Every structure is written in C-alpha cells, then in structure tokens.
Amino acid sequence: MDNAQDSSRRYTRPGGLAVSMKYRKILHVDMNSYFATLEQQAYPNLRGRPIGVAGKGSGERTVITAASIEAKKLGIRSGMSGWEAKRLCPELIVIPASYDRYIFTSKRIFALLERISPVIDVFSIDEAFARLDPTTTWDEAAQAGAQFKQLIRKYIGEWVTCSVGISYGKTLAKLASEMQKPDGMTLIRPEDFTRIAAITPIEELCGIGWRLRPRLNQAGIFTIQELGRAPKDLLIKMFGPYTGTWLHDIGNGRDRDILRSFRSLPQEKSVGHSYTLPRDMHSLEDAKKTLLLLSERVGVRLRRKGLIGRTVSVYVRFHDRGGWGQSATQKEYIDDGYQIYQAAIRLLRGLESPPPIRLLAVTVSELVQQAQVTQPLFAHKRHYEDLVESLDTINNRYGEFTVFRSSLATLRRRIHNLPDGRNKRIYLPHISEINPFTKRMT
C-alpha cells in the first residue's frame, strides 16, 4: 500500500474530533544529556569537559546516571558502574546528582513547552510531546521548534540544548528527534517516510528494544521498510495481535499513537522505591532495615498522593545480576510503611538461601483513592491512623524523616544525607528561630 495515500486515513481522538494523519503535527522534545548539561549550565568551569552525574557521588559504589556529551564521546554511558567508567575514562569528573535541580528545571521546561502548545504529554523527566494545531503548516511547525529552542536558551540557560523532532505521530516524532543530536531539529512529513524507512534500522524506533529486535532480525527484518513489507499475519503470529498490528502499521508509516495532555492522565498505577545497597548483603536479616526504609518511603508517597493500595511486590537483584520478584494481594488496602514492610517480609520468606543481594525494591500497586476505602471500625486501628497522620504532619512541615521508627536509627546518616553530600538536618530551625510570642518560626 502506498504510504502517502495510507497516511491520509482518518482516526478519531478521544473527544470525538477526527484529525487526518496528513494534518496532524506532533513535536517531540528531548533534552540533550539533561542532568549533565544542567550541571555544566550551573558550573561553567565544567563545560566542555567529560562529566558523569552519579547518584551517590564518587564515594560509595555508584552508578553513572547521566554522562555529558563530552563523556559520551569517550564511551561513558548511563547505567555504567563507577569503576567501569573510571577504567574507561580516568579524567572523568563525577558530580553528585541534584535531583531537586533536575525536577524543578523540568517543570520550567514543560511550562515553556506549553507556550508552544497547550496539549503536552510528558514522556519522562527530559522528554515531552506537544500537539500542534492541525492548521499549522510544516514550516510553521519548524518555526515553533526553533522558537522553543530560543525559549530554553533565554529562560533556562545558554548551555542547555534540546533535539526537536516533528512528525505526524508520536513514534515518528521521537524517531525524528533522535536523528540529529545534540541541538538538532528534524521533520518527518508523510512524504519523507518512504525515504527514511529505507535507511533506518528498526531498533531506532521507540518500542523496538532488545526483546523484539533479535526476533525481527531472525525473520530477516532489519530496516523499517522491511518491517512494512513483512506480512501482517506473520507479525501477528510472531508477536500477538496488539504488537503485530502496531509493527505492521509503523512499518508502513501509520503512526496512530494518540497524544493526551499529561494534565488529564489517570492516577499512577503503582508507587515504588528501589535502592542499590552500598555493599552486597549476604543475608536477608541484614537487608531488613533497608526494606523497612523503602517501605516507609512508599507509604509516605502513597499518603501524600491520597492513594492506598492492595498489592505489595518485592524485587531483589543479586550480585550476579540475577533477580527474584514476588507479589501478593493483601486482604485490606494499606498505605502505612510498616504494614507494607510486613507484607514484603512475608513475601521474602519464599526466597531461601539467596546469593548476595545488590538491590532491593518495594512497590505497592492496585491503587485507589483513600476516600474510596471504608474507614476502619476498630478503635485501635483508628488510633494508629491518627498517629501516622500526626507523624506525617510533622514530617511534612520539617522534612522527610524528621520523626521516624527507632529501628531505622542506624540508617539515620543515610536518611539525612542527601545525594549531593548535604545533610538536610542543617536546615532544621534552631530554638532561637522560634518566635516566643507566636510560637512560630521567625
């Protein structure tokens, strides 16, 4: 089927408004080496030098969470362990992560994107889509991309750059933004698709990763064009009706990904925390405190969002990169850290004589709004909820883990020390800061 003809097929968006793919324009923004670039923006003497942002600084065993453009050229990649990065690039400068900075700046960037279009879909901390008006021409869409780049330079900083991709669907817009990095802009119009599909490997498409690619390659499919020529029945037989149909469609330039504003997205499906231990733990007893800390953090986040969940999952990664996971649905909905911990411990009993443990994760899913759950009838349960609420009030005012379970006292340093080396307790008010008349902080 001819792609240009096919791309003019109409579909209906939620809300009932039909927009032809020919007229649809989606802009994808991908911030270049986001964490590392922000550090270089903040500290100009790091510009032009290979830097790696690490979750725990260079002290504890750490993982490079982001590499600067210069470090990437030397082979440093996100997810690389600290020692591996050091071996590859001895001159690498390691900067501890400043997540407050990244999250705050992300919000500012997305607010700037909303100046370009009111309908944006946040894909990750450094990526977002924007739906441009269907009456916009491709030239005007390119101008909007250029305008966004200028806004970034003006309001975020001269060193911060992004790659922009514009196409008639989300998958192709994302592919377009990957084509010129850093600081590029690429358009894939319906008439460009056939040319680009002929030369682009399938793994460049978002959604085709290490699971799908080898199977497609085995079937003799290496480029997007070859994907489009593969019989739909074969793809459905290999990957099921949903993925098979999507692969066939995207191979023929039919990009049906629908963009919904992130402001109208449904609530989270799960809330979880994970932690890479500073050293491998050889018994589950040693890991229990970390599990309690993770459970408490999950509980705090659930209550802050007004959510309560019923399924608790635990994941353990071993030193040899192997893993073990288990989930269980509880009789009652829970949002308290200790209850989550108890459920996690019950699950861990199924793990007999594990190899040394490297990472622990706790997740609560099957979430509903707290208001949807019946309040407890028994007085002792209500009293316990009151206690948790009071603790939340204190911690919300003075900071996370101002008051915490005594069993976590040995982890206090880790709780209070922020990844960038600061200790959040230094910000607690001193007695002299309390106004004696109002009993409030001066």
Place this chain on the structure above:
Amino acid sequence: MSEVKTRVGESVKVVASFSPNRFKVHFFNWRDRTYQVQSMNLFHIARDGNKKLYHFAVTAAGNSYELVYNPVTLDWQLEGVVSA
C-alpha cells in the same frame, strides 16, 4: 575519576537586589573575602518539609559557587564550590 565539587555549608553575607520578577546576587562575603558575582547560571527551588530553599549557582573569581537562601531564617549559606 575525580570529584571537583567541595561541600562548604557555611554562612555567608550577600548583597542582592530585588525587583519585580527579577532577583540578582551581586556580591558575597565568605571567610572575610568579598566575591563579585560575574554571572548567575542556574536557579532552582528545593523543598524540605514546608520550607523552600532557593539555590543559586553563580560564577565568581573563576570558580562556580552554589548559594542557598532560606527565606524563613533570612540566612544565606555557601553550599559548595566547584573549582576548575
């Protein structure tokens, strides 16, 4: 693999100007030496409980500094130095 960010965590005196939608740090005094701020590079707000802390990454005398303003205590801290 080297680390160039040094944590300081000391109080500093700051000269800053405020105008609508604009805020500028001009000088800060640390350990009896006055530094003229050449550029304000990046700004962010961090929350700790209900407190907001205003972080300013600035350049002065060839190095980069991170200053933190606590509007509750009206206190300025030099959070860290990134030396070349």
